[in-house]
Amino acid sequence: MSNRSGRDPLGLRRAMSDRLLQALIAAMALLACLGFAAARGVDALGERWRLGAEAAVTIQVPDPTRTRIALALGVLATLPEVADANPVDPERLAELLRPWLGEQPNLTLPGVIEVQLRNLDADVALIGDRVAEAVPGAVTEAHGLWVGRLAALAAAVQGVAYAALLLVGLIAVAVVAVATRAALAARQESVAVLHQLGATDREIAGRFARRAMVLAVCGGVVGVVVAVPAFFLLARLAQPFGAEVTAESLAGLPWGSLPWRDIATVPLIAGAIGWVTAQSVVRVWLARMP
Amino acid sequence: MEPSGAVVRFDEVGFSYPAPGGGHGPEILRGMSLALDDGSFTWLVGPSGAGKTSALRLMHAALRPTRGEVAVLGVTIGTAARRALPVLRRKIGVVHQDLRLLPHLSTFDNVALPLRLARRSEARVAQEVTEMLTWIGLEHRASARPEELSGGEQQRAAIARAVVSRPALLLADEPTGNVDAAQARRLLALFAEMNRLGTTIVIATHSEDLVGRFPAPMMRLERGRILGHGA
Numbered sequence: 001m002s003n004r005s006g007r008d009p010l011g012l013r014r015a016m017s018d019r020l021l022q023a024l025i026a027a028m029a030l031l032a033c034l035g036f037a038a039a040r041g042v043d044a045l046g047e048r049w050r051l052g053a054e055a056a057v058t059i060q061v062p063d064p065t066r067t068r069i070a071l072a073l074g075v076l077a078t079l080p081e082v083a084d085a086n087p088v089d090p091e092r093l094a095e096l097l098r099p100w101l102g103e104q105p106n107l108t109l110p111g112v113i114e115v116q117l118r119n120l121d122a123d124v125a126l127i128g129d130r131v132a133e134a135v136p137g138a139v140t141e142a143h144g145l146w147v148g149r150l151a152a153l154a155a156a157v158q159g160v161a162y163a164a165l166l167l168v169g170l171i172a173v174a175v176v177a178v179a180t181r182a183a184l185a186a187r188q189e190s191v192a193v194l195h196q197l198g199a200t201d202r203e204i205a206g207r208f209a210r211r212a213m214v215l216a217v218c219g220g221v222v223g224v225v226v227a228v229p230a231f232f233l234l235a236r237l238a239q240p241f242g243a244e245v246t247a248e249s250l251a252g253l254p255w256g257s258l259p260w261r262d263i264a265t266v267p268l269i270a271g272a273i274g275w276v277t278a279q280s281v282v283r284v285w286l287a288r289m290p
Numbered sequence: 291m292e293p294s295g296a297v298v299r300f301d302e303v304g305f306s307y308p309a310p311g312g313g314h315g316p317e318i319l320r321g322m323s324l325a326l327d328d329g330s331f332t333w334l335v336g337p338s339g340a341g342k343t344s345a346l347r348l349m350h351a352a353l354r355p356t357r358g359e360v361a362v363l364g365v366t367i368g369t370a371a372r373r374a375l376p377v378l379r380r381k382i383g384v385v386h387q388d389l390r391l392l393p394h395l396s397t398f399d400n401v402a403l404p405l406r407l408a409r410r411s412e413a414r415v416a417q418e419v420t421e422m423l424t425w426i427g428l429e430h431r432a433s434a435r436p437e438e439l440s441g442g443e444q445q446r447a448a449i450a451r452a453v454v455s456r457p458a459l460l461l462a463d464e465p466t467g468n469v470d471a472a473q474a475r476r477l478l479a480l481f482a483e484m485n486r487l488g489t490t491i492v493i494a495t496h497s498e499d500l501v502g503r504f505p506a507p508m509m510r511l512e513r514g515r516i517l518g519h520g521a
Contacts, residue, residue, distance in 0.1 A: 009403060011394035193390050196352055197404050198380030200373070290354055290375065 010190050010204075012211040016183040021175065021212075022219040025274070028172040029223020029266045030230065032165055036266075037231060039161035040259040046154030049147060057115040057124055062137045064090075064111025072113055075134045081122035088112040172270065176212050176277040183208065184285055195289055205282035209275045216274030220267030231258065296325040296361075297459055297490040298349050303358035305344055305514075314356060318344045320514040322358070326492065331485045333501045334494040336511035342494035343387060345511065346461045349492065350384050351375045363458060380408060383457035383489075385465045389448040391436040397447050398423065398432040404455040422450045425480065427473075441468035449477055453484060460484060462493045466500060478504050 059076075061068050069087055076085040093112055101107065115127070128140030184191065194204055303322040306314040319341045326332055334342050347353045348360050351367050360367040365378045383404075391400045398419055405415045423429045426446040428439075436444055445468045452460060460481070466474035482504065485491050495501065501508060510517045 009392065009395060009399065009406070011392070014394065189390065190392050190394075193392060194403070194407070195376075196350065196379060196384060196390075197407055198376045198378075198382075199407050200376045203407070290352060290372070 008207075009194060010187050010207055012183060012187070012207060015186040016179060016208070016211050016215065018215055018218075021179045021215045022222065024175045025172060025216050025219025025270050026222035026226065028168050028175070029220040029270055030226050031168045031223075032266050032269075033224055033227035033263050034230065034234075035161050035165040035168060036259045036262040037227075039158050039165070040262070042154050042157045042161060046151055046158070049150045049154065057117060057127065057140060057142050059113040059115060059128070059131055060139045060141070061111040061113065061135055062139075063108075068135050068138075069111050069113070072131050072135045072138055075131050076113070076115060076127075079127060079130065081118055081127060082115055083118035084116040086114050088114060169269070169273065172216075172273050173277050176216065176274050177281050180208055180212060180278045180281040181285075183211075184282060191286075192289070195286070201283055201286045204286060205279045208282045209278040212274035212278035213271045214274075217267045217271035220270030223270075224263055224266055227263065295328060297328045297330070297363055298324070298326040298492070299359075299361045300324045300345075300348070301359040301361075303348065303355045303360055305341075305348060305353060305355050305357075317356075318514050319348070319355075322514065322516055324509065324516060326490060329485070329488050329490055331481075331491045331504075331506040332493070333506055333508040334492055334511060335496065335498070335501060335508055336517075337496055339513075340511040341514040342496075342511055343463055344514075346384075346463055346492065346494055349459070349461055350382055351378055380404070380455070381458045383452035383455065383460040385445075385449050385452045385460075385462035387463040387467070389436075389444050391444060391447055391451070393436050396433050396435055397428055397439065397443075400436070400447055401450045401454055403451060408455060418454060419450075422454045426450050426477070442470065442473055445469050446473065446477070449480070453480065453489075456484070456487075457489060460489050460491045462491070464495055464497075465493060466495075466497075474500065475503065 059072060061072055073085055073087065076082045088111075090109065090111070093109055097109065117124075124140060124142040128138075131138045131140060191204055300322050303319055304317050305319040306317045309315040322341075322345065334345065336342055344353065348355060348367065349362055351362060351365070351370075354360075355368050358368075363378060363381055365374060367375075370378075392403070395403075401422060402415050402419045405418060410418070420429065420432075423432055426449065428443060428446055428450065431439060431443060431447075434443075436447070439447060445465065449462070449465055452462065462481070465481075466477055469477065478500075481491055481493065507519065509519055
């Protein structure tokens with residue numbers, strides 16, 4: 001006699017299509033996962049550029065005799081702003097320049113000292129002056145300008161990623177709203193009957209909201225599950241820019257650097273969007289009834 | 291609030307439906323005044339278009355009057371907060387002319403709707419719905435959906451849904467229109483029994499024959515006005 005329909009007096013299991021809404025929410029969830037990963041990836045890249053390059057200063061020492069190099073290192077060792085200073089091996093330097101200069105055995109290259117700053121706000125000009133006083137002709141070069149540009153680029157890309165996430169959220173709201181309105185249209189008479197029998201707006205809207213939430217959470221989970229192979233595929237596409245990635249080295253992918261906490265919230269956010277949107281749509285519709 | 295002991299009171303009530311172009315259309319009810327005492331049984335008679343259905347819908351708080359005052363079970367419909375109306379509606383049973391059974395629910399679940407809205411336990415729902423279906427002779431059709439029922443069975447199911455929660459006020463619009471004479475007598479007996487137990491009953495019909503089978507106070511409507519009271 002009484003069956004499952006007793007717990008679903010509006011027949012929303014049929015009126016609110018599970019396949020289409022779930023598939024659309026899954027697609028939105030996949031895009032959200034990719035957006036979170038992109039935002040996190042760009043953030044990490046920007047941070048690496050900032051730490052790796054902004055903290056680095058190079059000092060060129062013309063006529064790089066052992067004495068002059070040692071003198072420059074000695075001055076740097078006395079400066080509190082300097083965390084570390086190491087001369088670049090002349091052979092490595094020649095190797096780095098070979099693509100541009102070719103084989104030039106008679107060309108005297110300047111000595112290069114790589115300096116890691118302890119404090120990113122350190123006055124690089126002052127460091128350069130102190131070294132130049134001790135070692136005439138030494139030139140200090142900081143990388144602040146291009147690092148600043150790279151950081152601005154990273155911030156812009158990150159902003160685009162967050163804007164895309166916002167857009168995905170808005171589209172998800174629109175999708176749930178359209179599905180809810182379609183279900184309302186299909187169950188108009190049933191809603192009116194429940195209303196006349198004394199069901200409150202909260203009870204009626206709650207039925208739609210629970211259905212939308214369940215579908216959205218399921219769609220969100222599907223999106224997250226699909227995102228995992230998508231991450232692997234993207235990592236393979238990015239192979240030329242990083243470490244080698246093969247199917248055998250799946251475990252070697254930078255899984256730990258992915259924003260798992262953000263990704264785990266995607267189904268929950270989808271569920272919240274489904275619940276709030278359905279509640280709003282149904283309550284606005286019910287407000288027209290006496 | 292209701293000023294006297296009347297379960298339903300209309301004071302100079304006018305009602306018109308919204309016009310398609312905005313504003314109000316012609317008045318369906320015009321200066322209607324009445325008072326129905328607690329535990330009364332009233333026939334509301336009149337030709338089609340007299341305003342019987344609109345009057346019942348006002349009593350059910352499905353409409354608000356465009357002028358005058360309607361008070362039902364102590365709630366003034368015109369000025370009551372919207373959130374107060376569901377509580378009122380749960381105390382009223384309604385049999386619509388077009389029945390309005392939910393097509394995707396079984397007969398059992400249709401009849402159980404008011405009890406489930408009132409959050410009765412499933413055990414109690416099962417007991418009370420089964421008793422009601424037995425009373426109206428539909429116990430063997432409990433699993434059938436409305437489309438699988440005959441017109442008379444649908445009408446009986448709609449009546450069962452209206453009375454299963456033992457409402458304080460029962461409003462019925464042509465409740466025996468689709469049933470045979472024997473079933474009509476049986477349903478009238480059900481209404482009479484409910485009335486004996488204290489339910490205030492208003493039945494709208496254009497059938498003088500039906501009214502003749504159960505002598506009770508009668509209110510005659512024509513063109514939105516009460517033309518007379520009688521028994």
